[in-house]
Amino acid sequence: MHATPRVGNLAIDCADLGAMATFWGGLLGMKVTYRKDTWLDLEPLGAEGPVLSFQKVPEAKSGKNRLHLDLYVPDVDAAGARARELGGSPAGGRQDRPDMSFQIWRDPEGNEFCLVTRK
Structure with a gap:
């Protein structure tokens, strides 16, 4: 029997965690719930999540988002x-x-x- 997966996080790659927390937290009215050097979580999107997360990466965004x-x-x-x-x-x-x-x-x-x- 296979369990149906549940989306836990929607992760967005970025260069500046602070700028993303300010923008997305301000736009959505959400607070930071977790932060490390290369990862940041905002509050869950709704009662059951998923969590909107940001991952610091070295490369800049290029091209159109696929999601x-x-x-x-x-x-x-x-x-x-x-x-x-x-x-x-x-x-x-x-x-x-x-x-x-x-x-x-x-x-x-x-x-x-x-x-x-x-x-």
Whole structure:
């Protein structure tokens, strides 16, 4: 019998753990729960996790993410303003569809994520 795996961590490679903690912790309203020289965890994403983690790596990001977070927000523009305050930058314009509005953003190290408002 095989046990079904559970996602425990979503780990993002980065160069600056402090900058990522400030950006993602500020954007998501989450505190750092664990930190070592090359690893940092924020609070779990929901009651059962997973934990959003950051791993310090020597190489810079190159290319497009193969995995990204879709962050559901009440207002794409207001959430974008907050992301910009924390050091994020838009990666494109706002897209409006009948069922949602969204915009692709980058964190301070260039990792893409989407701000999404469902209609």
